[in-house]
Amino acid sequence: MSEQNEFMQEAELIEVVENQLEDGNPIKVKETLMRLMMTGNSRDDAIAMIACCMSIEIFDVMKNEGEFNLKRYSSNLERLPDLSFMEGE
Template sequence: MQNEEIMTGDMLVEIVENQLTDSNPIKVKETLMRLMMTGIGRDEAVQMIACALSIEVFDVAKNEGSFDLKRYTENLAALPDMPWEFED
């Protein structure tokens, strides 16, 4: 199970890196720049973005729904606070 979790994390980071390269969605690049301007290192910032992405990936897998760009954008805007920190 642990190897699968690491692979999944690596895959999420790869997706984020692709989003950054493609500037799509642009909010990912904007979020990276904003986080880095606050003193967060690039690698840590990419990990945070990958966490926000994981919420969408999990929801799509669990609920067989579609990717919710609006919610992903809202989760990116909340960083560096992690979105699940707000849940009771």
């Protein structure tokens, strides 16, 4: 399997975030989107930031064959837009 097939593409991550927003679950995603937009970020930029938080979780699940960590995901969402994606969360 190629690297391209192993990891979700950006469009797929955005689709996951959009589905979370539509479902209202977790509610922290909608709260984060609203907060980021109220502080001057465009909707597209805010969704991209949220998708980066999602990618951290998906990568961890794939790497460690574990479960999605909602607590860490929520914590990372709270840290936006200041979350450094280079920290190796």
